[in-house]
Amino acid sequence: MATEAQKKQQREVRAPSWRPEGCRVQTLMAQAELMSAPSPDAPPSHEVIAPRDRSLPFIFSSPHSGDDYPAAFVAGSRLSPLELRRSEDSFVDELFSAAPEEGAPLLRALFPRAYVDPNREPFELDQAMFADQLPDYANTTSPRVMAGLGTIAKIVASGAEIYREKLTFSEASTRIRQHYWPYHATLRQLVEDTRSRFGFCVLIDCHSMPSQLTIAKTTRDIAKVRGNGRNGARGLPQECQDQRTVAGSGMDRILGDSHGRACAGCLTDAAEASLRAMGYRVGRNDPYSGGFVTRHYGRPIERVHALQIDINRRIYMDETRIEQHHDLSKLQDDLRHLINDLAAVAFQELCL
Secondary structure, eight states: OOOHHHHHHHHHHHSOOOSTTOHHHHHHHHHHHHHOOOOTTSOOOEEEEOOSSOOOSEEEEETTOOOOOOHHHHHTBSSOHHHHGGGOOTTHHHHTTHHHHHTOOEEEEOSOTTTOOTTSOTTBOOGGGBSSOOOTTSBOSSHHHHTTOSSSOSBOTTSOBOBSSOBOHHHHHHHIIIIIHHHHHHHHHHHHHHHHHHSSEEEEEEEEEOSSOOOHHHHHHHHHHTTOOTTGGGGSOHHHHGGGTGGGTOOSEEEESTTTTSSOHHHHHHHHHHHHHTTOOEEESSSOOOOHHHHHHOBGGGTEEEEEEEEEGGGTEETTTTEEOSOOHHHHHHHHHHHHHHHHHHHHHTOO
16 A cells, blocks of 8 residues: 555656656656665765754755766776766865855765766666667657766766766666665755745755866767758757857856746845855856756745856866865855855745
8 A cells, every 4th residue: 555655756746747857757756766776785875964953945965076986987987087087076065065054954976977967867868878778768869968968978078988888778777776866865855854844945056167168079079960060069959059168258156047947036146146246257047057956856836946056166176187276265155155145035035
C-alpha cells in the first residue's frame, strides 16, 4: 500500500507541468526517489553544511564545485587530472561559506561536473558517446548535448574531449543513480522544508565563469554539423553561441533568473544593486540565464524563487593552475553582505 509521501509524488507526476522542460522531465524528477537509490557502498555524493540557527528562507547550492574524481574515470580519460578540472566551479563553495553562518544551508556536490552534471536534465545524453542504444526517454538533441555539455559531458570547458572510448548506458545510469538523484533529492527536500517553515523559499545557485572562454572552435564545429555554414553560431541557442563573446563582456558577476521567469524581480534587482554598490560590474542573463536548477526549481507562483550567480574566476583564482588567491576574505565578506541585503528584501517583499 502506498504511503502518503508516495501518493503525493504520484499526484505530482500526473499533474500538468508548467516547467519549461515539460512533463517528461517533471515525471523523471518526481519518480526519482521511488525508482532510484544509490548503492549502500557508494561514496557520498554531496554535503549539506547546515546553519546552527536556521534563520533565513534561503538555500545556497553549489553543483559544480566538487573535486572528488573517481580513479577509474581519470584512467579512462584522455585528459590529465588538471585538464579535467577545467569545467569545475573551483572553490565556489568556499566563497559562499558565510551562508550557514548567516542562517542558510549550503548544499555542495562532492563529485565533479565532468563526471556527471546535476545542473542538467536527468538524461541529457549524446548518443555518439555510447556504444549501446540510449533509451527513448533520453534527451539526445538538447542545446547542451549539442554543445558537448550534457548530463554526461563529452568535453571540458576548454573544448577538449574527455573520453578515450565509448561509454555504456549502464555506466551513465550508475553515475546518475549514485550522484545526480541523491543531490536533487536533498535539494528538493531543502526547498520543501524551507517553504514549509518560512512560507517561501529563495534558492541561490552558485557558480563561476571563466574570464576567457576557449570553446569557440567547438561552437563553430557544432554549427557546421547542424548545417548552418559560416554564420552557423546564429542557429545555436543563446547559452552556446554567446560563449564566443563573453570574454569581452568584462563582467565580474552574471545574474541569471531565466529572464524573470524563475525569480521575483525585486530579488534580482536587489542582488544587482548590492553588487554594484560594492564596485562590481554586473550583467543579467547574458550569457548565463540559469541552468536546469534555476529553471526547474524556480517557480515564483509557488513561492519558490531561484537565482543563479556566476562569479568571474579571475577575481579569486589562478585559472591556469586552478589555485585560489591567497586571501579570499574580501570576496567572502562581500558575499556575506550580499546575503544580508537579499534577506532584507526577501523578508520585506516576499513574506506576505
